[in-house]
Amino acid sequence: MFSFAISKSERNALFHRRETMATRMFLNGGVYSMADSGRLDARVEGLTIDPVDGRVLAVGPQCGPVAASDVLQLPAGAVIVPGLHDRHTHWLFALFANAVVLGGVKTLAEAAARIEAQLAEQATGWVVATGWNTGLLPAGLLTQSWLDSIVKGRKAIIFDQSFHGALISSTLAKEIVSKFPREAIGSYHDGVIHEQYVMLAMAWMELDDWTLKAALLQRQIIMGRxxxxxxxxxxxxxxxxxxxxxxxxxxxxxxxxxxxxxxxxxxxxxxxxxxxxxxxxxxxxxxxxxxxxxxxxxxxxxxxxxxxxxxxxxxxxxxxxxxxxxxxxxxxxxxxxxxxxxxxxxxxxxxxxxxxxxxxxxxxxxxxxxxxxxxxxxxxxxxxxxxxxxxxxxxxxxxxxxxxxxxxxxxxxxxxxxxxxxxxxxxxxxxxxxxxxxxxxxxxxxxxxxxxxxxxxxxxxxxxxxxxxxxxxxxxxxxxLAVNGPATFLILDRDPFAHLEQLGQVQVLETWIEGRMVFHRRN
The missing domain is CATH 3.20.20.140 (Metal-dependent hydrolases)
Incomplete structure (x- = not known):
């Protein structure tokens, strides 16, 4: 049975955690609690949290005695905002961690070169490519016979950039097309599968268990970052x-x-x-x-x-x-x-x-x-x-x-x-x-x-x-961020409310979930 193990040092490197027994920690700097729906950009100074139970004790001036060692002074220009919720994302993109990237490719020669380079490194399993933009490389050019001539009997799939369509090799087609359930809504036309057929192909991708789990952990790091x-x-x-x-x-x-x-x-x-x-x-x-x-x-x-x-x-x-x-x-x-x-x-x-x-x-x-x-x-x-x-x-x-x-x-x-x-x-x-x-x-x-x-x-x-x-x-x-609410927040390198023109360049310095630092940029 496969066992996925990781050492403490490796785990800390993946998601750094502040180990502390302090019951109060004061983060000194600008804070946007975003608790007032009428004034989401209202700013106060300071945030007091209880790292043990992960609660906010005060938003604003320091609440109660805090040891000097437990006062965190924010870097110049940095601010605190609530953590973010990605309301629509997909863990499944971990499936493509080692995929060939065809984004921006405009010629068959370049597409072929990238796929051939992957074939040289990957001896087994499906050969997977993503990012195919048919606005740059029309569907009429990337054909199943073209793909077969490159992968030479290997199972291969090229996903378009929307992930609602994909080109598959004839070897892969023989394996999966007959398996599509009758009720699945999709199509298979000239080597291209659509809609639920694409989703089922994702579900059936052959991936090494270790590779998949490592890619999922990497996505967790990206999300924290x-x-x-x-x-x-x-x-x-x-x-x-x-x-x-x-x-x-x-x-x-x-x-x-x-x-x-x-x-x-x-x-x-x-x-x-x-x-x-x-x-x-x-x-x-x-x-x-x-x-x-x-x-x-x-x-x-x-x-x-x-x-x-x-x-x-x-x-x-x-x-x-x-x-x-x-x-x-x-x-x-x-x-x-x-x-x-x-x-x-x-x-x-x-x-x-x-x-x-x-x-x-x-x-x-x-x-x-x-x-x-x-x-x-x-x-x-x-x-x-x-x-x-x-x-x-x-x-x-x-x-x-x-x-x-x-x-x-x-x-x-x-x-x-x-x-x-x-x-x-x-x-x-x-x-x-x-x-x-x-x-x-x-x-x-x-x-x-x-x-x-x-x-x-x-x-x-x-x-x-x-x-x-x-x-x-x-x-x-x-x-x-509210008193008795979860101490879940971000420390940003700049104030997104004060520097509109720099909003797209915001960097997260630290990510905290319920009183625990789970990401620090230097790590």
């Missing part, structure tokens, strides 16, 4: 990944709190999978995730070129509503009461809205304890924003998640999206106008794990959809 103190994984893909995560959380090697989602096929395949059976310390199954892109050509979803094989299916729920209701009922039986639909573009968001309404009607009032969430609420029509905001004001438990980092990709899609659609990507000004409550995420490796660049794009974009630093920070914070 950019300031995330809690994450929501919107789609733990497949049982090998789920079991790897359960094991390293159970061993105490993972300490980053995580709520996660599974897809309906996983519940159907494993009758014992439930919120109770899947959850371990800091790692809790809370969500069921489905898809409404129907991105076989849905340009609103900002997909790459080969998604133009439309069949007129853009914006449909990737299963019928009757099946979706059945999946929700099954999930509720398994202790899951939060339901997310991945939806980019007006048509997809409207499909998700209709599906949520159908579920609420079928549950006939029993949905009062459920939460429904639009994931990737992008390029949305103002009337739908108004409708969702009205539901929120009526205390219907509707959440909205958006990715400000998507603004960095606009130039990739000018050949696929109409100007009026481009103008409505991340309409945060309209969110504010309608009073829509929303949370922000990064989508992991799709736009990069660093939230600060996405925040900078949201506040510096110009025009009516621009929002302020307090507004965008408010969508990312885990919880405000």
């Amino acid at each position: 950019v300031g995330f103190t809690r994450i929501t994984d919107m789609g733990v893909m497949g049982f090998p990944l789920l079991h790897a995560l359960q094991d390293i959380y159970r061993r105490g090697l993972m300490i980053l709190p995580c709520d996660f989602a599974v897809q309906p096929w996983m519940l159907r395949e494993d009758p014992l999978l439930s919120a109770t059976s899947a959850s371990v310390l800091h790692f809790q199954l809370r969500w069921l995730k489905e898809f409404a892109d129907g991105a076989f050509g849905n340009r609103l979803a900002c997909m790459c070129g080969h998604h133009r094989y439309s069949d007129g299916q853009g914006g449909k729920l990737l299963l019928d509503e009757r099946r979706y209701v059945d999946d929700v009922l099954l999930a509720r039986e398994r202790g899951i009461d939060q339901f997310a639909i991945h939806c980019i573009g007006c048509a997809a968001c409207e499909a998700a809205s209709t599906a949520f309404g159908t579920v609420m009607q079928r549950l006939n009032g029993e949905s009062s304890g459920c939460t429904f969430s639009f994931e990737h609420f992008e390029t949305v029509h103002p009337k739908l924003i108004e409708h969702v905001a009205r539901l929120q004001r009526a205390h219907v438990r509707i959440e909205v998640c958006s990715q400000p980092g998507f603004l960095s990709d606009l130039t990739d899609y000018t050949d696929r999206l109409a100007a009026h659609v481009m103008a409505r990507i991340n309409p945060y000004g309209d969110f504010r106008k309608e009073g829509l409550a929303w949370r922000a995420g990064t989508d992991g490796a799709i736009t990069g794990d660093d939230p600060w660049g996405g925040m900078a794009l949201a506040v510096n974009r110009g025009g009516e959809q621009t929002i302020t630093v307090p507004e965008i920070m408010g969508t990312f914070i885990d919880a405000p």
Whole structure:
């Protein structure tokens, strides 16, 4: 049986922890508690915490006696802010830690050279490449016969930059295409797989157990480095990944709190999978995730070129509503009461809205304890924003998640999206106008794990959809700093509220979770 062990010194190097018996520690410097919704940029001086039980004792002047050795003087210009919550990310990108990177590649020769270099280093397992941008390297050029000529019988897969499509070698096709369940919504055309076929391919990837767990730990370090103190994984893909995560959380090697989602096929395949059976310390199954892109050509979803094989299916729920209701009922039986639909573009968001309404009607009032969430609420029509905001004001438990980092990709899609659609990507000004409550995420490796660049794009974009630093920070914070609340916070190298032009260059010096320093930049 495989055993994943790590020494104390290695563990401290991965996630440094301050060992102290002090019951009071005073951090002397500027603090933004973000506890006052009307003044999120209100600043005070100093934060007193209890490192033993992980609580905040005071926000502001020093509270009670503190030993000189337990006074932490912040560096010049540094400030304290609450920890961040990545409301939509994916542990699954650890699967691609050793993948060939094709981002920015414009020629077949360069793509071939990168794949051949990987073949020379990797003797076994799937050869995996990511970042294929069909706007630079059209789908008609990267063909299965071309890939076969390079990998020469090896199993290989090239994911496009959206991870909704992939090119597979004929050897891999022979192994996996016949295994796709009849109910899976996807396609296999000229060597390219789409949608749920891609997700299942991810779930079946052959990875060494040690390599996978080491990559997961590395992602934890990355998340701590950019300031995330809690994450929501919107789609733990497949049982090998789920079991790897359960094991390293159970061993105490993972300490980053995580709520996660599974897809309906996983519940159907494993009758014992439930919120109770899947959850371990800091790692809790809370969500069921489905898809409404129907991105076989849905340009609103900002997909790459080969998604133009439309069949007129853009914006449909990737299963019928009757099946979706059945999946929700099954999930509720398994202790899951939060339901997310991945939806980019007006048509997809409207499909998700209709599906949520159908579920609420079928549950006939029993949905009062459920939460429904639009994931990737992008390029949305103002009337739908108004409708969702009205539901929120009526205390219907509707959440909205958006990715400000998507603004960095606009130039990739000018050949696929109409100007009026481009103008409505991340309409945060309209969110504010309608009073829509929303949370922000990064989508992991799709736009990069660093939230600060996405925040900078949201506040510096110009025009009516621009929002302020307090507004965008408010969508990312885990919880405000408040007396008796968790001592979960970041020490930043500069003041994001005072230096708007430097927001994208913010560096996290230290990350603290419940009174423990879990990341220090010098380590």
